Amino acid sequence: MIDPSTEDLELRTNNPYSIGNIFSFSEGDFALEREPIIIERSIRDRYHTVVEGDTLSRIAFDKYNDSKEWWVIADVNNLDWTFQLEVGTVLLIPDLNRVKITL
Numbered sequence: 567m568i569d570p571s572t573e574d575l576e577l578r579t580n581n582p583y584s585i586g587n588i589f590s591f592s593e594g595d596f597a598l599e600r601e602p603i604i605i606e607r608s609i610r611d612r613y614h615t616v617v618e619g620d621t622l623s624r625i626a627f628d629k630y631n632d633s634k635e636w637w638v639i640a641d642v643n644n645l646d647w648t649f650q651l652e653v654g655t656v657l658l659i660p661d662l663n664r665v666k667i668t669l
Contacts, residue, residue, distance in 0.1 A: 602641045603665050610661035616651045629659045638665060 622636035
């Protein structure tokens with residue numbers, strides 16, 4: 567369980583696994599169970615139109631100077647984690663200071 571007073575600190579760990587539970591199955595598979603993050607819209611939010619060769623980590627590095635924030639972009643845009651981005655898709659790039667973790 568995460569202490570609610572550390573919400574911002576937990577997001578800054580750049581790790582989607584820090585706000586959920588990891589389950590290990592006998593077949594060797596793993597699964598992450600957690601609630602997606604939510605955002606409070608901000609005038610500092612940006613948008614990015616996907617171009618050929620884009621990846622979530624590349625976009626996160628470009629927008630946040632940290633490729634490990636890819637999962638924030640995936641969450642707020644309801645992307646599955648297949649890492650397949652369709653060219654021309656417009657992604658919301660939220661202001662990280664307005665991101666909240668659902669506990």
